[in-house]
Amino acid sequence: MATKSLAALFIIFAFLFQSACTTVSDAKAGRGTGEVRVYPRAKDLVWDVVLDVLSTTDLKIVSKDKDEGVILAKRGMTGFSFGEKVAIFVEEINDGAATRVELVNKRTVSSNTDAADWSTLLFNRLDKVLM
Numbered sequence: 001m002a003t004k005s006l007a008a009l010f011i012i013f014a015f016l017f018q019s020a021c022t023t024v025s026d027a028k029a030g031r032g033t034g035e036v037r038v039y040p041r042a043k044d045l046v047w048d049v050v051l052d053v054l055s056t057t058d059l060k061i062v063s064k065d066k067d068e069g070v071i072l073a074k075r076g077m078t079g080f081s082f083g084e085k086v087a088i089f090v091e092e093i094n095d096g097a098a099t100r101v102e103l104v105n106k107r108t109v110s111s112n113t114d115a116a117d118w119s120t121l122l123f124n125r126l127d128k129v130l131m
Helices: 002-019 024-029 043-054 118-130
Strands: 035-039 060-065 070-075 084-093 098-107
Touching (some): 035 118, 043 060
């Protein structure tokens, strides 16, 4: 009896885990919902700094397109998190006098409250270099 209950619980958990998972595409689709900063710097410089800052984290770059201004990154499962997906949008504004950076941070499992807050961490590091 206990074995059947345990098996049923496992199946329910697996279903919920599968249905609540996000992908890097979900993070990219979240454009317009993330945290935003504007830096008084050219897009090329900001792009390079974003990549440098990412290289100092546990995030792995999945794809980057400088022309589109989109960087997709992820971190796999850790002891505290099922992982995170991050989309970074780098956009020239004010005729090149400034650059808008938006960070969309998605948890792999939406109910995972221990996932890293990449927006705060990345913006703190970007602010130090670009402000």
